[in-house]
Amino acid sequence: MREFTLPSMGADMDQGRLIEWLVAPGDQVHKGQAVAVVDTAKAAIEVEIWFDGVVAELQAVPGQMIPVGQIMATIVASEEATLPVAPPEPVVQARAVPSERPALRPVASASHVEIGGVRRRVSPAARKLADERGVDLAGVSGTGPLGAVTLSDVERAAAERASVPAPPVEAATAAERQALVRQAIASAMSRSKREIPHYYLSETIPMARAIDWLAAENAGRSISERVLMAVVQLKAVARALDGFPQLNGFFVDGVFQPAPTVHIGVAIALRQGGLLAPALHDVAAKDLSQLMRELADLVARTRAASLRSSELTDPTITVTNLGDQGVETVFGIISPPQVALVGFGRVAPRPWVTEDGTLAAVPTVTASLSADHRVTDGHTGAMFLASLYDWLQRPEDL
Amino acid sequence: MDDAELRSAVIAELRTIAPEVDGDEIRDDRPLRRQVDLDSLDWLNFLIGLHQRLAVEIPEADYAQLVTVDDLVGYLKARV
Numbered sequence: 352m353r354e355f356t357l358p359s360m361g362a363d364m365d366q367g368r369l370i371e372w373l374v375a376p377g378d379q380v381h382k383g384q385a386v387a388v389v390d391t392a393k394a395a396i397e398v399e400i401w402f403d404g405v406v407a408e409l410q411a412v413p414g415q416m417i418p419v420g421q422i423m424a425t426i427v428a429s430e431e432a433t434l435p436v437a438p439p440e441p442v443v444q445a446r447a448v449p450s451e452r453p454a455l456r457p458v459a460s461a462s463h464v465e466i467g468g469v470r471r472r473v474s475p476a477a478r479k480l481a482d483e484r485g486v487d488l489a490g491v492s493g494t495g496p497l498g499a500v501t502l503s504d505v506e507r508a509a510a511e512r513a514s515v516p517a518p519p520v521e522a523a524t525a526a527e528r529q530a531l532v533r534q535a536i537a538s539a540m541s542r543s544k545r546e547i548p549h550y551y552l553s554e555t556i557p558m559a560r561a562i563d564w565l566a567a568e569n570a571g572r573s574i575s576e577r578v579l580m581a582v583v584q585l586k587a588v589a590r591a592l593d594g595f596p597q598l599n600g601f602f603v604d605g606v607f608q609p610a611p612t613v614h615i616g617v618a619i620a621l622r623q624g625g626l627l628a629p630a631l632h633d634v635a636a637k638d639l640s641q642l643m644r645e646l647a648d649l650v651a652r653t654r655a656a657s658l659r660s661s662e663l664t665d666p667t668i669t670v671t672n673l674g675d676q677g678v679e680t681v682f683g684i685i686s687p688p689q690v691a692l693v694g695f696g697r698v699a700p701r702p703w704v705t706e707d708g709t710l711a712a713v714p715t716v717t718a719s720l721s722a723d724h725r726v727t728d729g730h731t732g733a734m735f736l737a738s739l740y741d742w743l744q745r746p747e748d749l
Numbered sequence: 750m751d752d753a754e755l756r757s758a759v760i761a762e763l764r765t766i767a768p769e770v771d772g773d774e775i776r777d778d779r780p781l782r783r784q785v786d787l788d789s790l791d792w793l794n795f796l797i798g799l800h801q802r803l804a805v806e807i808p809e810a811d812y813a814q815l816v817t818v819d820d821l822v823g824y825l826k827a828r829v
């Protein structure tokens with residue numbers, strides 16, 4: 352028998368409120384499967400289980416506040432499992448079981464809610480919106496896959512009863528969530544500055560080649576297939592990290608543990624203030640088109656407050672891009688237990704001495720590295736930035 | 750479509766990206782991205798939305814001339 356406890360969902364989250372279970376006793380569960388929806392300060396999170404088995408007992412009840420590490424359910428190995436007492440509902444059988452590592456699932460692919468004895472699929476984003484707008488999900492018809500209630504279904508239902516005045520608690524709840532996000536950032540960043548001896552390096556990188564290459568690449572693509580420079584930069588970071596595993600991983604209990612893959616935490620500003628940096632998984636192994644699609648999906652789900660627990664815990668390094676806001680350089684604060692953060696400023700024409708020694712206006716970007724001095728020294732950081740420089744000069748190889 | 754209809758389409762699309770936008774407060778002759786907080790992905794999604802709504806092709810090479818609401822309306826008007 353194994354215990355399924357509420358996993359840590361980042362250094363800044365120590366508890367969550369169970370919204371619902373997505374599984375029932377007797378259900379077979381697989382590593383990576385979302386088994387519960389937990390509301391945290393930042394978002395409604397689909398919590399994934401990290402081992403296979405059969406659900407024996409659900410100990411946590413919906414509505415309950417659960418600290419990280421508390422037992423939520425007990426799971427037995429498949430061979431230990433006796434036949435479930437009650438025959439499983441047919442709908443349970445039809446439930447989609449995500450394949451091996453379902454890191455990114457579209458918002459519409461849904462969790463369940465019990466309404467009048469009928470299991471229905473509701474995306475976390477839709478549930479959140481329904482909560483905020485006071486929409487009763489029982490009265491909403493779903494248009495998503497397998498009749499799932501999607502965000503737009505809830506929006507439509509909310510619009511239909513728009514004449515009903517919103518309850519006054521609504522604003523307070525939104526403000527409250529915002530305050531919690533602020534608090535979570537404050538606690539993580541304070542811990543970082545208390546515990547991590549940061550060092551900072553920066554390098555100005557000419558971007559003419561990358562810009563020309565990307566323009567030619569995008570010219571042949573329809574608008575919805577075009578790739579942003581931010582994606583080229585993310586891929587270049589992942590490729591450059593190949594040679595510097597000391598910058599990619601976690602510092603836990605006084606020891607650095609390098610990570611086998613590069614999951615980049617992408618800093619995403621929330622429209623109502625605050626930010627999250629969920630993982631874009633396995634960046635080095637994916638091509639730019641796929642990364643672009645996954646980034647767009649990740650940003651949309653982050654802003655809809657609909658993420659999976661692995662996306663919050665997996666980042667092995669963070670990349671922040673403040674170029675759109677027009678700054679030249681960003682020196683970031685490392686998100687513990689990670690050990691490095693790469694920042695990009697604005698890509699813009701600046702004076703530059705070219706290879707033949709003449710002065711020219713050339714588009715450049717300042718890339719910075721904030722790194723943990725307990726794990727690496729400036730020398731390593733400098734070599735990493737030099738490698739990043741090189742990768743951005745040959746974008747066709749990314 | 751006349752200018753007013755195109756402007757409403759532009760504002761409606763903008764509001765799908767930035768719901769807090771009030772169309773009456775947007776100055777049509779001033780850079781849009783100075784008035785609304787849009788990053789490069791927001792901007793791309795905004796243009797994709799206009800492309801889908803109005804069936805207008807917007808090559809990347811033209812992005813630079815689309816700065817204000819007036820620019821957008823003029824550009825779309827010539828192509829709708």
